[in-house]
Amino acid sequence: MKELLTAEHVTKRYAAHTALDDVSLAIPEGSVYGLLGPNGAGKTTLIRIINRITAPDSGRVLFDGHEIAPEDVYRIGYLPEERGLYKKMKVGEQALFFARLKGLSRRDALARLKVWFEKFGIQSWWDKKVEELSKGMAQKVQFIVTVLHEPRLLIFDEPFSGFDPINANLLKEEILALRDKGATVIFSTHNMSSVEEICDHITLINKSHNILSGRVDDIRRRHGANLFEVAYRGDEEALRRAVEGRCEILEGAAEESVYRTLKLHVASDDEVRAVIAAVNEAVDLRSFREIIPSMNDIFIRAVNGQL
Amino acid sequence: MSRSNIPIIIQREFNERVRKKSFIITTLLMPVLMIALMAAPALIMEYSRGERKTIAVIDESGLVAPQLESDEEIRFETTDLSTDEARKELTDRFGVLYIGSDILENPANVRLYANSSSSLSLESNITGQIEKILEAEKLKAYDIENLDRILSEVKTTVTLQTFRNDKSQEQDTQAQSSGVATALGYVLGFILYMFLLIYGSMVMQSVIEEKNNRVLEVMVSSVRPFDLMFGKILGVAAVAVVQILIWGVLIVAVGGFVLPHLMPAEAMAGVQAMQQGMPDAASMSGLDPDMLQAVAAMTDLGYILKIFGCLLLFVFGGYLLYSTMFAAVGSAVDNVQDASQLQMPITLPIILALLMMLAVIKDPNSSLAFWFSIIPFTSPVVMMARIPYDIPWWEILLSLAVLYASFIVMVWFAAKIYRVGIFMYGKKPTLKELFKWVRYKY
Numbered sequence: 013m014k015e016l017l018t019a020e021h022v023t024k025r026y027a028a029h030t031a032l033d034d035v036s037l038a039i040p041e042g043s044v045y046g047l048l049g050p051n052g053a054g055k056t057t058l059i060r061i062i063n064r065i066t067a068p069d070s071g072r073v074l075f076d077g078h079e080i081a082p083e084d085v086y087r088i089g090y091l092p093e094e095r096g097l098y099k100k101m102k103v104g105e106q107a108l109f110f111a112r113l114k115g116l117s118r119r120d121a122l123a124r125l126k127v128w129f130e131k132f133g134i135q136s137w138w139d140k141k142v143e144e145l146s147k148g149m150a151q152k153v154q155f156i157v158t159v160l161h162e163p164r165l166l167i168f169d170e171p172f173s174g175f176d177p178i179n180a181n182l183l184k185e186e187i188l189a190l191r192d193k194g195a196t197v198i199f200s201t202h203n204m205s206s207v208e209e210i211c212d213h214i215t216l217i218n219k220s221h222n223i224l225s226g227r228v229d230d231i232r233r234r235h236g237a238n239l240f241e242v243a244y245r246g247d248e249e250a251l252r253r254a255v256e257g258r259c260e261i262l263e264g265a266a267e268e269s270v271y272r273t274l275k276l277h278v279a280s281d282d283e284v285r286a287v288i289a290a291v292n293e294a295v296d297l298r299s300f301r302e303i304i305p306s307m308n309d310i311f312i313r314a315v316n317g318q319l
Numbered sequence: 320m321s322r323s324n325i326p327i328i329i330q331r332e333f334n335e336r337v338r339k340k341s342f343i344i345t346t347l348l349m350p351v352l353m354i355a356l357m358a359a360p361a362l363i364m365e366y367s368r369g370e371r372k373t374i375a376v377i378d379e380s381g382l383v384a385p386q387l388e389s390d391e392e393i394r395f396e397t398t399d400l401s402t403d404e405a406r407k408e409l410t411d412r413f414g415v416l417y418i419g420s421d422i423l424e425n426p427a428n429v430r431l432y433a434n435s436s437s438s439l440s441l442e443s444n445i446t447g448q449i450e451k452i453l454e455a456e457k458l459k460a461y462d463i464e465n466l467d468r469i470l471s472e473v474k475t476t477v478t479l480q481t482f483r484n485d486k487s488q489e490q491d492t493q494a495q496s497s498g499v500a501t502a503l504g505y506v507l508g509f510i511l512y513m514f515l516l517i518y519g520s521m522v523m524q525s526v527i528e529e530k531n532n533r534v535l536e537v538m539v540s541s542v543r544p545f546d547l548m549f550g551k552i553l554g555v556a557a558v559a560v561v562q563i564l565i566w567g568v569l570i571v572a573v574g575g576f577v578l579p580h581l582m583p584a585e586a587m588a589g590v591q592a593m594q595q596g597m598p599d600a601a602s603m604s605g606l607d608p609d610m611l612q613a614v615a616a617m618t619d620l621g622y623i624l625k626i627f628g629c630l631l632l633f634v635f636g637g638y639l640l641y642s643t644m645f646a647a648v649g650s651a652v653d654n655v656q657d658a659s660q661l662q663m664p665i666t667l668p669i670i671l672a673l674l675m676m677l678a679v680i681k682d683p684n685s686s687l688a689f690w691f692s693i694i695p696f697t698s699p700v701v702m703m704a705r706i707p708y709d710i711p712w713w714e715i716l717l718s719l720a721v722l723y724a725s726f727i728v729m730v731w732f733a734a735k736i737y738r739v740g741i742f743m744y745g746k747k748p749t750l751k752e753l754f755k756w757v758r759y760k761y
Contacts, residue, residue: 027759063540090540096533101335112327113541154537 015074016041016165016196017062022071024057031057032068033220039165039198039213044191046211046228047200048307050315053217055200056093059167062198063090076164086115091158093169093200097142097150104138107157114161121160128156132182147174155183159190166190167198172206184210204308214307218315232304235313238278239303240287243271246295254294258287271298324542325550332525332554337561346562350569372413372441374431375405379420386452392444406432413437416445423456500707501680507630508676508704514634515669515699518559519641522552523658526649526737535741544741545734548650552642559638560631567627571620629706629715636722637699640729641665647733647753650740657747664750668696676704683708693718695725732757 017039024032032054039045049055060066062073064085073080075087097106104125111121129135132152142150151174159166168187172180188210191197199211207214208228216224224231239262244251251274252261262275278284291297305313336342371391375398378384387395395416398405405415412434419428429449431437458466526548529535538547648661675697679688683705692702692714702718739756740748748756 065539085541088540090537092533092536092540094533094536096537098335098529098534099532101331109327109331110537110541113324113538157537 014041015039016076017198018074019058019062020072020074022058022061022068022073024054024061024066024068030220032061032217034071035217035220035222036071037215037222037225039196041196042191042194043212044187044197044199044210046207046214047198047217048202048204048207048214048311049217050202054220055217056169058217059090059092059169059198059200062167063088086161087164088167089114089158089161089163089165090167091154091169091171093173095151095154097154099141099143101142102138103140103142103145103153106142107153107160110157111160114163116161124160124162125156128160132156148176148179151175152179155186159186163195165196165198167200169200170202171199172201172203204306204311207307216311216314224310224314228307231310232307233302235310236302236304238281238284240276240278240284240300241303242274242276242291242300243298244274244291244295245271245298248272248274250294251291254290255287258283258290275303323546325546325553328542328547328550329554329557332551333557336521336555336558342558342562346565350566374414374416374445375400375409375412376416376418377402377405378418380418380422382456383418383422383449383452387448390444392441402432410434418449422449423453426450426453500683500709503626503707504676504680504683504704507626507706508673508680508700510630511633511637511700511703512669512673512676514559515637515641516666518555518638519645519665522555522642523645523649523662524655525551525555526646527652527655527658530650530741531653539741544738548643548646548734548737549730552639552646555642556635556638559634563627563631563634567630571623571627626706630703632719633699633703633722636719636726639726640695640699640722641669643726643730643733647736647740650737651743651748651753651756653744653747661748661750661753669700672697672700676700680704683710689714693721695722698722735759
């Protein structure tokens, strides 16, 4: 798959600390790419370098195959985590102002704003001052301003903070719709459940290093640690005897329910078939499934150095 | 960003401010207010005079009462009543004036019994009249012939016309008035001081506000911080220039076109004589020469245009220099309260400039005056105060050149601080740290 944006060995040092140390990543075109990491890991610095707000000390950033240039800012939409609007300005005027800064003509901007304002049902806000809007309302305007110029690369830093679940969902759908139309999305967040829902790829940055990169599915499987859950009907003792030696039995549970369950840890992939066969022999097997760790677990384990 | 975003920023900053009601009101009201302020003393006099007051006079000397002249303020009437009776009975009058029989020898023997509070102008009216009458009486005692004629011949008013020897032929016919120049110098110096301070801190507050509500975070992804800072400075400058231009047009219109029609014809003849360097002819009009010179200056279009041209250039240059510093300080703090300490190095030179102006205006050609009108931090205020004195052009040009050059140095310096400052939240930096930021690389 073609990469829209690649960072190669990017290093950025400040007076007191190193914000990014030899970080490389490749963001495939048309993907939703999660940029994860604890506070202070260097995510914001990386995003600022991509936005050309600051320059790296060494390394380079390629946009669509060429070294990122000032004009590329017109092809990027950035919604920072800390964001705001001019309080005294009217909503419509302000949206126009930001659109023009992104290179849209007044006429284009007006036409596109009309579409978005209708989509979000907020036409009546056009002549309101921003200070009259609630936080969530202002966030909607901010989102529109970010995506209005139809950039090829969208960068969202904690986009859902300040949204109620309904509007967060609306926003999520809009982000996915933009991806489906061909935009590439960088998505920086701490909220791991949203990562599982919408990210295709992730990079985990910790202490200025890229410590984990790849497809979300691959990563979760790779760190699945061969944990399986068996649901069955029959004699627990027989089951335990059957798998003994082939794998480690972690816990049994749920006496009251129709099916009993047992968690197993299989030492290697090669053993999995043999274990299934043994289980099948011993009890009435209902299901045998891999327990895939949540991104949350992987995040915590990776940051604590347990991967 | 290949195309500069500065014009879009300027437009926003300009529109935001010019559309405010407060801008429209101050711009239109300020000249009215200034005129009102100048006219206030006369108006107050006019209205405080109130209705005509009747005063009953008991003159035991018989010298004064016949010569007291009633005017629109006081009407005098003599009465034969005794003082006590008059005080009791004539309560419908404003008061009773008692003049002792020994008034010539004892001028303190005058008493006013007022039925309500009297005023300073009324009292000085009465004492002035009595003094004149008594002086005339005393002079009469010397028995000089043709006294009236002698007195009128002796009475003299001196009018000093100052001319410049170092001016070219045409110019030297133009009379110079130090009085008008001093007044104008004060006004111009103060205007500069006000503009630097008000518009400079406007830039600072605007930067702080942007940083505080995090618009900056959104902006920097589409605008270079330098463009953002510079666009804001120019946008606010445009507001200042428009304000001055509106005032300029108002004053030129009033001075050049309305005033000549309002003034009495003989006064305008005097003014023209003054403008053409014929003070003798001017003094014929019988008007106060200082007044004539002020009007001559006000209605001399060339003079007004020169003053306004310089005013614009110095306000713009001085504002640029100071606003870049204000922008740098604004970028470094999170709220206006924190800014006060860092503002010190900016406000001190402005205040120094004002103090220097007050010193310099007494002697606009001293070396102190020269140097403080060249040093960029004080030059806008001090030079502007000197310009009405018709100082050499090369000094004005040198001052402007130094001012604009130091702005270019300062904007480079300020942009570095701004660049770092806008991303710094939390702890309020010290001045020392601010200077360290200049060396940060980005």
